[in-house]
Amino acid sequence: MLGLTSAHKTWMHRLPVGPKLALLALFSVVLFWLDNLWPMLVALVLVAALVASGGAGFARQALRLLQPVWFFVALLAVWHLWLNDPLNGLRIALRLVVAVTAANLVTLTSRLSDMIDLIERLLGRKVALTLGLALRFVPVLGERAAMLSLAWRARSQKRAAWRLVPGLTVGAFDEADHMAEALRARGGLV
């Protein structure tokens, strides 16, 4: 399915999804409940150690996934320096980085289909199937865009870019129609 799971196999991949998600939930609650800086630093060291235990390639990947977070950390820093409350800023930033890293650790080391299985057990087959189908649309649309740009290049020398958007939109609706019909042909969400 989607390429969220890390190709660098680690010992964490072998743990079942259920306990991993339960631990993550517990960890996040404790993290947001903590007020002192010291236990937070301990939490940081803990997730850093987990990331490092996966090897260099795995650690690089985990760091890359943190990219969107740095922006918020910078924003928080500026804001709290302006408020003259750097300690509180540091606390919030630490919380953010640690929580996101921990969540990424679970995503990186679990197969999407295992997570969907878990959802199925907790919330039922309909919810799980719907979620799976929604996620499946991401690569489908990507493929569709690639096909359209090939079709464009076959008949034009210019680059396509935004002019593919109408075709892609119509295509998405078409794709949804076909998916609905394919499901109906084999019994739908019964």
Added chain:
Amino acid sequence: MTGTGAVSHGIDLTGAEVSLLGKRLLGPVTLNISERRVGIIGRNGSGKSTLLRLIAGLVAPSAGQVRVDGIDPSGDRKGLIARLGILFQNPDHQIIFPIVEEELAFGLRQMGLGKVEALAQAKARLVAEGRGHWAGRPVSSLSQGQRQYLCLLAVLMMEPATLLLDEPFSGLDIPTARGLAAHLARLSQRLLVVTHDPLVAQAYDRVIWLEGGLVKGDGTPDAVLPAYLTAMEAADAGPDFGA
């Protein structure tokens, strides 16, 4: 294996029509189909796929009535999928899942099998077909003809008493097409096959010829095919893309 193993009593259409946005695509059609091998022929846009979709209950009739073994295909979905399977003309419109074994297991799960059992049967079937290595492959890595084969396998595994096949041979290479034809010939199920190949239709019990959404010819191959071929070869036929 799963499946009802039930025998189909027949398909009944009574004045059935399909209209879309006020435009009639098919009908009125009245047919009683109880033969085991039925070919559907006709030009592009004549309504062959629409007829199959109507019988499979993917569209409800806008007028008239459709019955498969006495049940309403667009109303009683659960009853229908246990009795009837359809192979779409375009495999990419039929495949739901990204991994081969998931696609095969889905239909079995729809019929009430557990996940583990369904996956095991899917794998076993692939092995039996000499394609065991396909199990974990992404569907997108199969060729068009291979995807068509996968769709057919997915439908066959549900073992419906009636099979609707929309141009099942169109994308297959010669050995695969031959293998499929031989496989289909052995099936005890009722088959409704859309085809452009007169040689395929010649071997069937009955041939239904559609033209402009209506039945133009209906009977044994010997009664229908000569007139059909004459019409197709008429010099002034011109292109008819079913405008």
